[in-house]
Amino acid sequence: MLFNSLDFAIFLPIVFVLYWFVTNKNLKLQNLLIVVASYVFYGWWDWRFLSLILFSTIVDYTVGRKLRTTEDQSKRKILLWTSILVNLGFLGFFKYYNFFLDNFIAAFSFFGKEITVNSLNIILPVGISFYTFQTLSYTIDVYKRKLEPTKDFIAFSAFVSFFPQLVAGPIERATHLLPQFYKKRTFDYAKAVDGMRQILWGLFKKVVIADNCAEFANQIFNNSADMNGSTLVLGAIFFTFQIYGDFSGYSDIAIGTSRLFGFDLMQNFNFPYFSRDIAEFWRRWHISLSTWFRDYLYIPLGGSRGGTWMKVRNTFIIFIVSGFWHGANWTFIVWGALNAIYFLPLLLTNNNRNNLETVAQGRYLPGIKEFSLMVLTFGLTVFAWIFFRAENIGHAMAYISEIFSSSLFEIPNFAQKGDALTVLKLICLFILIEWIGREGQYAIEKIGLKWNRIMRHLMYYSIILLIIWFGGNEQQFIYFQF
Known part of the structure; x- marks a missing residue:
């Protein structure tokens, strides 16, 4: 269901x-x-x-x-x-x-x-x-x-x-x-209302962001041999927001639904695309799985307590197993290994726990250094998602090869570019709301709570209208296959 x-x-x-x-x-x-x-x-x-x-x-x-x-x-x-x-x-x-x-x-x-x-x-x-x-x-x-x-x-x-x-x-x-x-x-009325807000935001992520991004991510990845480099970059970005909106949207709905019945579930996503390094990304992405592997696999293996060889070994084990957990395909194993390569320099230089607090906490905008690190981390993440989404290793390598060709500088060319532009605008709106609400458990947890009732309800009804307007293309959650 x-x-x-x-x-x-x-x-x-x-x-x-x-x-x-x-x-x-x-x-x-x-x-x-x-x-x-x-x-x-x-x-x-x-x-x-x-x-x-x-x-x-x-x-x-x-x-x-x-x-x-x-x-x-x-x-x-x-x-x-x-x-x-x-x-x-x-x-x-x-x-x-x-x-x-x-x-x-x-x-x-x-x-x-x-x-x-x-x-x-x-x-x-x-x-x-x-x-x-x-x-x-x-x-x-x-x-x-x-x-x-x-x-x-x-x-x-x-x-x-x-x-x-x-x-x-x-x-x-x-x-x-x-x-x-x-x-x-x-029954706790305040907890139930908060749960409904989180369900609403989860549905927005799934229906408005993920399902619409899926249409263009699928179109581009499934026909990547006919696409130029700039179009393939767009395809990777669409998939990046598809998988985040899809999976974190499911988690939000699950957590919100649980609160309706008086239960508290752990936070599973903590605004991972605002991370300033890969270590921070993995503290914020699929938290329940990352901490499960940390506590039941990484620490029993020795964690980071041993010498350099043990640190390298354990890091690759944890990321490769995490990749393999996602599916029976070499693409997932390569995705996991690639994230291990991203993570190792931070671990070996003892910089893997530098960014524990929320980015630009208490400020409206990040500093230049923070913004640059977020862009770099996001770029590395998008690149890794190509392997995650590709049908096989050959498909991933061909996809990446075309990106790093002269066609990268051509104008994107694929069907329904006008509709894709609309989805990109929705992504920008989504990023803005997530940024504003990044210090909460979910983006709209605290947004509007101090507004008058009419304005607050207007925001909720606007989200509902967006869900209805852009909703129509019901798709199964990505992580059902994992």
Whole structure:
């Protein structure tokens, strides 16, 4: 079920009414309603894959209970690895089986050995990369004794399947989200209104920015062989704002929807395109995944505590694994490796934590140095996104080669240039609003709160009109495929 669909527009009010007016006096019934609603939400796409979520839930709940009563360290490790292998086994099969099979065949062909193995027509379950990591965080934290295992199967099931963030995050830690299912929740009008504002801004990002950018990004990338360099630069910029508007828009809607039901989810994007270096970018982009890899992979590997070799090794591991998490394609691995190359000079010179505060905090405009660093970081990010969007490595290299040719200085030439200009104007408006609201959790969190009621509502209605006017081309969220 898509957030920007009529189905969800009907589904959400029904669940909201049942939650606050029917089950509000019984916490267990509220949690059970969340489980049922979440399974309906997910099953709307394909009910067959509900069995995966249920099985994963049962395995990790059982492992957690066993870890509580088992003191023998070798048995505890067996239990931990049972959870890891089950969860990553599902993820590996559905997401990476054909990738490894194809590369296995290619490797033998390279040495002159032809083998024939049939690939499988595997459908990737939506959100499997997200809820798999979420359940793993529970098992690992229980194993490390950072979290007391739950006795409440319904609360745990609600944690695993919580519909607002089930299929595209944020990837919540059990230490943060699970305890919220134990506490009685009362309706908070101010929190609900704030949630509605965040949903509105998320829909604007998705419908007005991402979906319209997608039209031209797809047109240019899919026909890149016929495009000149300047047009390809535009295509990369369109995709840059498409993926940000799409993914951060989903996160905003997920967080806002959660607030309607009395839950707080972690911030997943913190205005990453205003970053002044790549290290800052990765502290602000897909925060829930970046911190997950930091805490459960990078730090256990030794983090930055060792010598230069260990720092280099761990940096490449974390970024390449992050790239591979996004998809079974060498383009994602190269994208991850490229970001590691961007990041390493900052790490090795101890400059990776220079920009911890919001850019131009308390000021209207950035300084010349800040602006220059933002432009440089944005340019490096746009370049890396080319690999992320390309069909394969050859496509990416051909795309980049044409950009760095004399055709870069030609006038962009592609269909519907007039409409593309309109989208570029919308992007400029979007950047302006994001800049004004960059010190909040989301762009319009505080904008207009001190205005009179008429002006404030005029702003909200203007955003709604933009969503209606530019909305019409409903597209699936990009991260559903990851």
